[in-house]
Amino acid sequence: MMTGEIEVTVRYAETDQMGIVHHSVYPIWFEAARTAFIRQVGMSYSEMEQAGVMLPLLELSCRYQRPAHYEDELVVRVEVCQLTRVRIEFSYTVCKKGESSPICIGKTLHVFVDQNFRPVNLSKYRPEIYRLIAIAAGEEEKDAASVSR
Amino acid sequence: MMTGEIEVTVRYAETDQMGIVHHSVYPIWFEAARTAFIRQVGMSYSEMEQAGVMLPLLELSCRYQRPAHYEDELVVRVEVCQLTRVRIEFSYTVCKKGESSPICIGKTLHVFVDQNFRPVNLSKYRPEIYRLIAIAAGEEEKDAASVSR
Amino acid sequence: MMTGEIEVTVRYAETDQMGIVHHSVYPIWFEAARTAFIRQVGMSYSEMEQAGVMLPLLELSCRYQRPAHYEDELVVRVEVCQLTRVRIEFSYTVCKKGESSPICIGKTLHVFVDQNFRPVNLSKYRPEIYRLIAIAAGEEEKDAASVSR
């Protein structure tokens, strides 16, 4: 299975008056990692949108283990934890650079929709995109290959 | 049990290029509703912080049922769904004004900490604040009264 | 000349670790006031976009006189300070509720563009929208009337 990874340096605007990163910022970092992951899969998310596929969120969850602070250097990792023909779930960990114990973990569940926000079976609607994602998600070769039939 | 409620009009900056409200905005609205709720309980969250109590998040979850759009008028409702002497959990619904079917529901779990981010037993650390919250949370009179013993 | 006005309560997420509202938040409030102003002119900004007119920014300026804090109740006022057939400039003041001395003043200069981001002469491209704005901006009746010729 492939994983994506980005580094972020905490921005001042991302802190709040508690002196820590505001909790609403983590989903934005998750998304930045997801963007990098999808690009690495072989197609940018921009191209995916131009091909008529969008991935709005159905669910989001975060567990905040320890706070992050201004100027902290962080590593955000992402992987696909579940893929069906209509949905995809990603999981995330945020660690301080050089540490392995996460300060935040999270998940996002997305539905594949077309430009009109209608849910689609991606394996039929855009089989070539589904195949790329299936490979990235570590689905069996055979399984991924069967998608285009 | 008390509930809090605020109205928000979706800001342009809260939309993304899908033409819908970005998912990271809902936790910010949850927080604005939480602020209004706490003020209505009888003590502003600012005063609570000045009294040495902060409520950082341990967990966040959102389920996005339908998208919201620019200029939509929304109602964000909050209530306490669980209270212990060390933690508090709030639940939220976001509806379009005049509608009862939520477009988003969510929960946030918080820990009571002091200025140094050390978890505290609120019923001992600041019994008067705990009592206010316990009443708002709909705890038995008796139970709430017992807090200060 | 018409003016628009909104009230905002400072959100926790809008503060930074200095304990004040982050300077990048004011332009978002300006925009919320602009939205309310345009709606009051007789056409929502959403409708304007649907009619093919967008108002991206060319310039932004802010002067921060005093800080704002979490839970502060503020009034954001907007008016048109310059209107030509291709551009519009708004000015803003942000005051604490009940006070007259602004904590922040600002301006935004916008260009009228179509869906493809091509600048347009609004008085020709959408004369009915231009007329509404011209009236709101306090242009002479005669002048505004002349627009549709």
Add this chain to the structure above:
Amino acid sequence: MMTGEIEVTVRYAETDQMGIVHHSVYPIWFEAARTAFIRQVGMSYSEMEQAGVMLPLLELSCRYQRPAHYEDELVVRVEVCQLTRVRIEFSYTVCKKGESSPICIGKTLHVFVDQNFRPVNLSKYRPEIYRLIAIAAGEEEKDAASVSR
């Protein structure tokens, strides 16, 4: 004179429904570049705050020349354009990576304040910090050296 520089990849959350980066995001990038610049000067902005010096904004201005889009790779450059003993002004350019024509230019004017937001003469209040900044700003050796007298 020293200049600072960071690279940013446009995040999805930074776009709006026009499909471009929201104008309120540029000041956040300016700040991230400023952070990097100050660290490179020899003292992180976090350390500066711990030493009791903060740099709240007095003024902000931006000129938006061309829009930026999701996933664009940008370079944000910063330099000190004016330094006095009580104020500092930075100027910024944002370019697409590999291009020299900026998509946005801006300035921020800051006042040196202590922890209680009282303006200070930095050359007296924290001469060692002032000297670092003066050198970064390209002040005459002699002039910078004279600061500590």
